Amino acid sequence: MTAVAAKDTRNEDKHRAILRAAEELFMQNGYATTSMDAIADHAGVSKQTIYAHFQNKENLFVGMMEGMCCRYGYPMECMLGEAQAGKSPADTLSALGMQKLRLIALPDAMGLFRLVISESTRNPELGRIFYEQGPKFTNKLLSDLLDAYVKAGTLKISNTSAAAETFYAMLCQPLHLKLMIGVDVDTSEKALKQHLDEVVTRFIKAYS
Amino acid sequence: MTAVAAKDTRNEDKHRAILRAAEELFMQNGYATTSMDAIADHAGVSKQTIYAHFQNKENLFVGMMEGMCCRYGYPMECMLGEAQAGKSPADTLSALGMQKLRLIALPDAMGLFRLVISESTRNPELGRIFYEQGPKFTNKLLSDLLDAYVKAGTLKISNTSAAAETFYAMLCQPLHLKLMIGVDVDTSEKALKQHLDEVVTRFIKAYS
DNA sequence: CTGCGTTTGGACTCACCAGTCCATATATGT
DNA sequence: ACATATATGGACTGGTGAGTCCAAACGCAG
Structure with a gap:
């Protein structure tokens, strides 16, 4: 029995890609003018995936901002x-x-x-x-x-x-x-x- | 013959009201989130009047900003x-x-x-x-x-x-x-x- | 009073957008 | 292989908003 099991990292990878795309687009265009569709495109994920990770636009924004401030x-x-x-x-x-x-x-x-x-x-x-x-x-x-x-x-x-x-x-x-x-x-x-x-x-x- | 003729100031009054409303709302809500409808309401004019004075939203914004900077x-x-x-x-x-x-x-x-x-x-x-x-x-x-x-x-x-x-x-x-x-x-x-x-x-x- | 500039309310078009729904595909772990 | 979590593409709803159009009202100046 292996001590360390393989791990599904899709979640983390997608999560990171979403945050990174959000950073770039929010910083470039501001909050109001950046659409979730654009972030999805930029992250290379579907919009529904964003909503699987983040409750709504504001939630994504705050999460992104906290990450950057850290x-x-x-x-x-x-x-x-x-x-x-x-x-x-x-x-x-x-x-x-x-x-x-x-x-x-x-x-x-x-x-x-x-x-x-x-x-x-x-x-x-x-x-x-x-x-x-x-x-x-x-x-x-x-x-x-x-x-x-x-x-x-x-x-x-x-x-x-x-x-x-x-x-x-x-x-x-x-x-x-x-x-x-x-x-x-x-x-x-x-x-x-x-x-x-x-x-x-x-x-x-x-x-x- | 009078030296000074009476003058129609409706233009100026409305113009000023529009700019003042624009200042308040743009400052309060930001550019993108402020609608022309809201500015019209706030100024107490019709939206068409705004467009009679300013070519478009950006034009109003720039005019307002220049006025404030001055x-x-x-x-x-x-x-x-x-x-x-x-x-x-x-x-x-x-x-x-x-x-x-x-x-x-x-x-x-x-x-x-x-x-x-x-x-x-x-x-x-x-x-x-x-x-x-x-x-x-x-x-x-x-x-x-x-x-x-x-x-x-x-x-x-x-x-x-x-x-x-x-x-x-x-x-x-x-x-x-x-x-x-x-x-x-x-x-x-x-x-x-x-x-x-x-x-x-x-x-x-x-x-x- | 008349002519005309200014303003109005309302309707409209078209585009955009947050968020939702759905059936299906994909990928992982056992 | 199978079960399940994750992700997808696309369609959709309902609302918002920039700008346009229109007929009519209003107000000013002569």
């Missing part, structure tokens, strides 16, 4: 080890900062943000999930680091949580806004590095 | 005289900053932002118009002021344009994000003032 903070968390290795504040901020810049410029991240902004009024839970898995999480990572620097006497910050928010705001907001609304902005590695350096310099000056 | 920078421009009266950087930044905080928290401003974010991929002109009448304009106002302080030797800023962006990012982004996605945030006058003071302090320290 993936949001992951890359930043992976950076944490690297950033902790006894480095100076400037080095730490630079490493985390560059990672954050790259993250917000990802098409998926931008698509997710767009959906949250446009759909969170009619489904407020989306905003909460997005915030907790995303900004709140990444801010916490940074504020913990800042706490360590404060304890070591390197920086003077009374509210590291607000300071972390401030750092990411300085770093990301101008670029993010332009990307989101399609205004020309230089996203070359050189330009990003320059901006990052300037922000790190100013931030440290402001908090030391 | 109103975006106006309050900030009005602040300009006040802010210039030989004040210190801190006082100037505080005055402009508080005005900006109030502006971004206006339901109309938030609704406009939401529409720009969600609709600018399919109509890129919206992003451009919004950016130029809004952020770019208000940033220019501030960077001109910063230029004056730099010339007077009060602040040390090599790129006032970027610095203006940074100031507004520090000031507005954390609050704005939370407002936009419906996360709890303290918007009491006291909390705003406190945040503003902190940001002004840090900004000046970073650039002097």
